Amino acid sequence: MYTNKTVRGDRNREIKSIEHLSLRLYLPHLVKFLAHFLKVRTELELMNIRSRNPSDDQAIAELNRQVFGRDNEAQLVESIRHSDRYIPELELVAELNYAIVGHILFSYIDLVGQETLQVLGLAPMAVQPEFQRRGIGSALVQVGLEAASSLGESMVIVLGHPQFYSRFGFEPSVSYGIESPFPVPEEVFMVLPLNNYQEQYTGKVVYPRMALK
Numbered sequence: 001m002y003t004n005k006t007v008r009g010d011r012n013r014e015i016k017s018i019e020h021l022s023l024r025l026y027l028p029h030l031v032k033f034l035a036h037f038l039k040v041r042t043e044l045e046l047m048n049i050r051s052r053n054p055s056d057d058q059a060i061a062e063l064n065r066q067v068f069g070r071d072n073e074a075q076l077v078e079s080i081r082h083s084d085r086y087i088p089e090l091e092l093v094a095e096l097n098y099a100i101v102g103h104i105l106f107s108y109i110d111l112v113g114q115e116t117l118q119v120l121g122l123a124p125m126a127v128q129p130e131f132q133r134r135g136i137g138s139a140l141v142q143v144g145l146e147a148a149s150s151l152g153e154s155m156v157i158v159l160g161h162p163q164f165y166s167r168f169g170f171e172p173s174v175s176y177g178i179e180s181p182f183p184v185p186e187e188v189f190m191v192l193p194l195n196n197y198q199e200q201y202t203g204k205v206v207y208p209r210m211a212l213k
């Protein structure tokens, strides 16, 4: 005959064995998740963002060729460097274990309205495919925007993924009376006003002609 105590004892054993089973089932996933989290965290801690040195140029060109699968972006970077639109403080690289895994460049483009004003264009930007979606691109944008603000720049313009750039405060350029030079969906042509932004920053964006070989 079962007493209440025996029933409670059996029940407790049952719960314990269910808990044990769940733990055995979930533990490998938990360990895998923690290992991945720690790996990503460690990688990001080892990551260094700095401005470009001329000795980086070959690695930057290879990165752009690999990410975009063509020469155009690597050549564009090279042409901008040799133009009066280049701002050395605003070409950055992300290094992981001393290897370049990410690159970003901001340079001057024109905003043509009642007058022609210079604003920053963010392009190109690339993160090595196996290191994408780990926060490296965001870190490059963040550091670049801080550098641009401290240089007293007024506005950054970008053509890109809205989910990505909206997290830094970029908004469709039409909200600021700024027109894209290309027929693209409104949400992909975005602007971010910086501290020195003023209301006269309206008009049509004109990208300077850059020689591509």
Ligand SMILES: CC(C)(COP(=O)(O)OP(=O)(O)OC[C@H]1O[C@@H](n2cnc3c(N)ncnc32)[C@H](O)[C@@H]1OP(=O)(O)O)[C@@H](O)C(=O)NCCC(=O)NCCS
Pocket (backbone or CB within 6 Å): 067, 123, 124, 125, 126, 127, 128, 131, 132, 133, 134, 135, 136, 137, 138, 139, 159, 160, 161, 163, 164
């Ligand atoms: C866009 C790019 C620079 C982002 O760098 P990253 O290190 O992967 O970025 P982060 O890890 O900081 O942020 C990841 C976010 O970027 C966005 N993103 C990345 N790749 C994307 C893609 N192919 N399509 C749409 N959004 C993308 C997503 O919002 C993603 O967030 P999620 O992982 O939560 O979905 C990188 O994916 C890349 O080099 N892509 C190919 C080249 C390119 O498109 N360059 C930008 C135009 S010049």
